[in-house]
Amino acid sequence: MNAIVNSPLFGIFLSLAAFEIGVSISKKWKHTLLNPLLIANVLIVGFLLVTGISYESYNVGGSYISVMLSPATVVLAVPLYKQIGKLARYWKPILAGIFAGSLTAMGCVIAVSKAIGLSETLMLSLLPKSITIPMGSVVSEQIGGIPSITIIAITVTGITGAVAAPAVCKFCRIKHKVAQGVAIGTASHALGTSKAMEMGEVQGAMSSLSIGVAGLFTAITAPIIISLL
């Protein structure tokens, strides 16, 4: 049995099966809280804990899938490229808004972590939580955080954005469509963008554009900010 469990096929099978279940559940009930990644994560962690199979055994196969994280990040340039023409006349406010949002996201993490005495590792793991997962996980690793915590924090952030964005925009009287899109994409990456697309075409395009820009900006500034602390 050990030979089976330690074969790469085991981790790959478990990942595929769990993700398929996650996608099916989220499609069936169509609720933002039912995120396929979170469901699959809970299923696999639960399965490994119940059977006593180690994370190392799972990751023999899992690491084959993780290798694809690099091409998955690179192709994020495609949606940004498709939207870049839409910057047009508002390019200055849009870029400035994305920078302000990214700095706010990181500033909140640092300020509150220092105030309530959160551990250094946790603070670094949460720092890139507003950007898209493939970028956030490598930034987390680079600055000394724990990528798995970052990935889950990013997912929670994205779900929050998708659920709360329309209400926050209304409450804060953010009425301009471009501003709504920039806010959502900067704060809650692709998960939030799905909601922005429901709000309208302009919001969707701006949100999509903001994902890549916010990711790049955070990747550049996070290590600099950390070195200043």
Next chain:
Amino acid sequence: MRIFLQFTIIVAICIAGEILHRIVGVPLPGNIIGFVLLLVLLCTKVLKLEQISAVSGFFLNHLAFFFLPPSIAIMTVGEDILSQWPLLLFLCIVFTIITIAVGGRCTQFLIGRQECRENKQEGGDK
């Protein structure tokens, strides 16, 4: 649709990113350098979207799956950190709301200021 050529291009860009990071010493993770490289190649028309669209579409449509294995590493995180999850959940939610509010208000304020300035200029021209 030459799928192997498309995949070769994308992986070559990944490797170029790693070279720039590890050997040349650019202080950004290799895959983020790769992201910038692809954006530059597309914007300068060196690479056409059709030359990579099948592979990029595949990854973009199934992006979340590739993060599943790294997320399972949460099992190996110490109890001292995991026990703080209610606080972390709360912080993630609050920070996201603040970020949306600040990002949106800033953008809206700057758009308003730009429009105001443009209107004045138009008025001056007349």
